[in-house]
Amino acid sequence: xxxSPACGITSNVSFRTDRGAAMxxxxxxxxxxxxxxxxxxxxxxxxxxxxxxxxxxxxxxxGRRDARRAEAARYGARHHTxxxxxxxxxxxxxxxxxxxxxxxxxxxxxxxAAEVVFPDAGTxxxxxxxxxxxxxxxxxxxxxxxxxxxxxxxxxWLAEFCATDPERHCGVALLPAGAETDxxxxxxxxxxxxxxxxxxxxxxxxxxxxxxxxxYDPVWAAAAETAMPVLxxxxxxxxxxxxxxxxxxxxxxxxxxARPLWFLLWSGVFERHPGLRFGVVGAGCWxxxxxxxxxxxxxxxxxxxxxxxxxxxKRSPHEYLDRxxxxxxxxxxRHELARRYEIGVDNxxxxxxxxxxxxxxxxxxxxxxxxxxxxxxGETRRMLGESAAEAFGFxxxxxxxxxxxxxxxxxxxxxxxxxxxxxxxxxxxxxxxxHWLTGFDFPFVGMGE
Amino acid sequence: xxxSPACGITSNVSFRTDRGAAMxxxxxxxxxxxxxxxxxxxxxxxxxxxxxxxxxxxxxxxGRRDARRAEAARYGARHHTxxxxxxxxxxxxxxxxxxxxxxxxxxxxxxxAAEVVFPDAGTxxxxxxxxxxxxxxxxxxxxxxxxxxxxxxxxxWLAEFCATDPERHCGVALLPAGAETDxxxxxxxxxxxxxxxxxxxxxxxxxxxxxxxxxYDPVWAAAAETAMPVLxxxxxxxxxxxxxxxxxxxxxxxxxxARPLWFLLWSGVFERHPGLRFGVVGAGCWxxxxxxxxxxxxxxxxxxxxxxxxxxxKRSPHEYLDRxxxxxxxxxxRHELARRYEIGVDNxxxxxxxxxxxxxxxxxxxxxxxxxxxxxxGETRRMLGESAAEAFGFxxxxxxxxxxxxxxxxxxxxxxxxxxxxxxxxxxxxxxxxHWLTGFDFPFVGMGE
Numbered sequence: 001x002x003x004s005p006a007c008g009i010t011s012n013v014s015f016r017t018d019r020g021a022a023m024x025x026x027x028x029x030x031x032x033x034x035x036x037x038x039x040x041x042x043x044x045x046x047x048x049x050x051x052x053x054x055x056x057x058x059x060x061x062x063g064r065r066d067a068r069r070a071e072a073a074r075y076g077a078r079h080h081t082x083x084x085x086x087x088x089x090x091x092x093x094x095x096x097x098x099x100x101x102x103x104x105x106x107x108x109x110x111x112x113a114a115e116v117v118f119p120d121a122g123t124x125x126x127x128x129x130x131x132x133x134x135x136x137x138x139x140x141x142x143x144x145x146x147x148x149x150x151x152x153x154x155x156x157w158l159a160e161f162c163a164t165d166p167e168r169h170c171g172v173a174l175l176p177a178g179a180e181t182d183x184x185x186x187x188x189x190x191x192x193x194x195x196x197x198x199x200x201x202x203x204x205x206x207x208x209x210x211x212x213x214x215x216y217d218p219v220w221a222a223a224a225e226t227a228m229p230v231l232x233x234x235x236x237x238x239x240x241x242x243x244x245x246x247x248x249x250x251x252x253x254x255x256x257x258a259r260p261l262w263f264l265l266w267s268g269v270f271e272r273h274p275g276l277r278f279g280v281v282g283a284g285c286w287x288x289x290x291x292x293x294x295x296x297x298x299x300x301x302x303x304x305x306x307x308x309x310x311x312x313x314k315r316s317p318h319e320y321l322d323r324x325x326x327x328x329x330x331x332x333x334r335h336e337l338a339r340r341y342e343i344g345v346d347n348x349x350x351x352x353x354x355x356x357x358x359x360x361x362x363x364x365x366x367x368x369x370x371x372x373x374x375x376x377x378g379e380t381r382r383m384l385g386e387s388a389a390e391a392f393g394f395x396x397x398x399x400x401x402x403x404x405x406x407x408x409x410x411x412x413x414x415x416x417x418x419x420x421x422x423x424x425x426x427x428x429x430x431x432x433x434x435h436w437l438t439g440f441d442f443p444f445v446g447m448g449e
Numbered sequence: 450x451x452x453s454p455a456c457g458i459t460s461n462v463s464f465r466t467d468r469g470a471a472m473x474x475x476x477x478x479x480x481x482x483x484x485x486x487x488x489x490x491x492x493x494x495x496x497x498x499x500x501x502x503x504x505x506x507x508x509x510x511x512g513r514r515d516a517r518r519a520e521a522a523r524y525g526a527r528h529h530t531x532x533x534x535x536x537x538x539x540x541x542x543x544x545x546x547x548x549x550x551x552x553x554x555x556x557x558x559x560x561x562a563a564e565v566v567f568p569d570a571g572t573x574x575x576x577x578x579x580x581x582x583x584x585x586x587x588x589x590x591x592x593x594x595x596x597x598x599x600x601x602x603x604x605x606w607l608a609e610f611c612a613t614d615p616e617r618h619c620g621v622a623l624l625p626a627g628a629e630t631d632x633x634x635x636x637x638x639x640x641x642x643x644x645x646x647x648x649x650x651x652x653x654x655x656x657x658x659x660x661x662x663x664x665y666d667p668v669w670a671a672a673a674e675t676a677m678p679v680l681x682x683x684x685x686x687x688x689x690x691x692x693x694x695x696x697x698x699x700x701x702x703x704x705x706x707a708r709p710l711w712f713l714l715w716s717g718v719f720e721r722h723p724g725l726r727f728g729v730v731g732a733g734c735w736x737x738x739x740x741x742x743x744x745x746x747x748x749x750x751x752x753x754x755x756x757x758x759x760x761x762x763k764r765s766p767h768e769y770l771d772r773x774x775x776x777x778x779x780x781x782x783r784h785e786l787a788r789r790y791e792i793g794v795d796n797x798x799x800x801x802x803x804x805x806x807x808x809x810x811x812x813x814x815x816x817x818x819x820x821x822x823x824x825x826x827g828e829t830r831r832m833l834g835e836s837a838a839e840a841f842g843f844x845x846x847x848x849x850x851x852x853x854x855x856x857x858x859x860x861x862x863x864x865x866x867x868x869x870x871x872x873x874x875x876x877x878x879x880x881x882x883x884h885w886l887t888g889f890d891f892p893f894v895g896m897g898e
Contacts, residue, residue, distance in 0.1 A: 212692045243661045246758040247715030250747055251740070255704060266696030286739050291700070293784065294735060298699050309695040335742065335884065435784070 029407030033388040035328035036351025040128035097121025110364035130154035144179035159194035178208025212267030224275035254283035268312030289342035373414035478856030484777035485800025489577035546570025559813035593628035608643035627657025661716030673724035703732035717761030738791035822863035
């Protein structure tokens with residue numbers, strides 16, 4: 001089923017400069033990087049990673065866990081019958097949430113050469129939250145200083161965890177961005193020096209300043225300087241407002257982590273920090289095409305006119321998006337993949353979501369076949385790994401050895417050896433692309449016949 | 450240019466029961482209802498409509514207006530050079546914001562037979578806000594009792610205003626829904642008895658309970674009983690968070706008024722109150738197709754299974770949408786009109802936005818021609834008036850006389866006399882429709898040549 005170790009994937013390293021020539025050899029395995037995986041210790045085991053001065057607060061935090069778990073259970077997401085069965089059936093592999101040895105076996109089984117590691121191993125009982133919510137969960141109620149201490153503890157453990165196989169794990173440091181700026185900037189550099197590769201900020205700023213505020217400029221500058229993408233992740237949101245209605249929570253689950261995108265964009269953060277990269281994680285990408293259309297329309301409607309209210313930007317929103325923004329989409333739907341020419345093929349980074357139940361594990365190979373069988377191989381390579389390698393700085397040359405051992409091939413994904421009809425089937429969609437820029441004011445679908 | 454008074458439009462009254470037979474006689478004028486217009490007195494003139502006990506508070510409110518105007522000016526929306534020129538050029542017609550005689554002339558000029566009237570006449574200086582923000586503008590800082598008093602004052606004036614030509618004006622009462630329930634329910638009935646036809650609730654609940662709360666059930670019941678649609682409107686949003694960045698405000702301007710939709714839906718309000726109708730106003734409808742897809746997917750993913758977390762619903766989200774929800778779209782874009790088969794043709798109610806600068810006035814006839822020339826006549830009739838007549842209870846028989854006098858015809862809109870090619874051009878889009886329900890997992894655009 002897998003290609004030989006002498007597989008031709010190494011020629012793929014220069015793909016970026018050779019975009020036109022899609023790698024379509026059906027025996028070249030995919031170099032797959034999951035841009036959205038999760039890991040975390042059972043909460044109580046963070047104690048040794050926490051500075052001693054915070055141990056008493058940590059004991060209090062553990063004591064309040066039961067109430068939070070009961071609250072989480074009201075939502076039912078992890079507790080209806082079929083979900084519980086999933087956890088039982090996969091108990092062994094779920095230990096890969098914090099056991100590095102087990103984890104690599106699961107990645108191999110999925111054909112995933114490397115991964116970006118976010119917090120919350122997602123156990124059925126919600127028992128792997130970082131200390132004090134680590135600034136991501138306002139409901140945890142920690143003061144800023146305590147939140148930073150909790151983040152440091154998680155980050156220390158994560159650096160150890162990723163160091164077991166640094167080529168395959170890119171750890172995402174928790175960064176309570178709303179805390180005191182100097183401490184936040186220091187944690188960016190400390191995290192980078194410890195081997196971590198990206199930064200997760202809270203999607204909401206709670207009582208801190210919104211992300212358009214200039215007080216964050218040193219944080220964005222440090223992120224750009226260290227080449228650590230800044231990320232927001234689905235999952236928080238104002239739960240008390242949702243009244244226990246899972247449908248309400250999930251209807252707006254993508255919106256809260258997406259919101260910082262337009263706060264950064266319109267306040268000129270991407271203009272002032274061209275080296276900053278920003279990603280939205282675990283929220284799919286279905287909300288992005290129309291948002292991008294809407295924002296471009298606002299900007300272009302004032303293009304070049306004096307007195308534009310968008311003077312902080314020198315480019316259209318889509319230009320900043322293509323230069324600096326991406327989505328890490330866990331198990332993206334076929335509908336979302338079909339809209340990749342609007343979103344930007346290079347802006348979609350696939351994720352398995354391991355070990356979360358909403359992800360593709362432990363059936364990733366079958367999932368990939370179902371999702372990608374009729375998508376061009378060259379685009380599949382971008383979304384499954386190439387773009388993530390660039391965004392997070394993976395060493396593709398080293399990973400190629402892993403990919404040659406475990407990576408599924410286009411054949412394995414059911415992609416036809418003759419790609420010409422596949423390419424042709426997407427011609428209209430590709431030509432339409434971002435319809436507001438290509439002259440297709442009405443989508444192509446309404447134009448022909 | 451216009452059809453004779455003996456025009457055939459009356460046969461259109463039974464359109465609802467005769468959906469298949471589109472009225473395509475090119476000399477039948479359109480019965481156009483703008484589902485989103487605005488009116489309001491210059492603020493200081495509400496004093497006589499306000500109960501005496503609130504006069505002192507009103508004087509304080511007026512005193513604080515300058516600060517609010519300065520804040521509004523920071524956003525630039527109404528104050529950049531081209532906008533100011535627009536206000537100057539249209540000064541005469543803008544008096545139609547509160548002068549009923551002038552208003553009817555402007556409606557006639559636009560070919561609009563009837564209208565749904567929302568607050569805020571939208572003058573350049575923002576000087577037509579209802580007293581105390583009337584519960585719609587949390588920044589106005591009124592306590593709930595004062596907010597209700599302000600709403601009553603506006604509603605009294607509006608009832609007088611609409612009574613000048615009740616067939617053509619459907620007034621939307623302000624309803625600070627978060628105030629004491631008995632007072633809110635009383636205001637629903639008082640508003641209905643005074644001749645008003647719909648209810649505008651704040652898009653955000655501020656310190657009150659979110660709209661999933663059972664405390665609102667008597668309000669929804671009263672709205673259903675009086676056949677007054679409940680509406681939310683773009684415009685509020687948490688401005689202090691936006692830091693004066695217009696792009697941030699407008700990027701999420703549709704989201705805040707849309708948010709109550711999923712709070713009502715998932716908490717079972719539409720299930721418990723099948724007679725309730727809910728509309729989102731002035732926020733376009735570009736955000737709706739993917740939201741609907743997302744919500745249907747959540748629900749259908751648990752369809753019929755035991756332990757579904759969506760047990761409050763007996764139907765799919767799209768079924769509630771088609772039964773009870775609509776959008777009043779001011780000057781919808783061509784892109785939004787092209788997605789009408791996903792949204793539901795019958796769920797889109799066109800609005801001119803008169804007298805707001807983002808609307809189509811005073812060039813509505815030209816605007817309609819540009820927007821609708823290649824859309825089928827039958828669907829155009831639904832979106833331009835039929836659906837609004839049903840949602841708001843307009844008397845189509847009486848309005849037909851007005852429409853025969855002023856309404857543009859399909860010829861005027863540049864719609865071909867032979868509609869067959871127009872219908873054919875939309876066949877693929879119509880067949881794809883809600884792609885998640887029609888089996889087009891990938892949009893049609895990617896499937897064929």
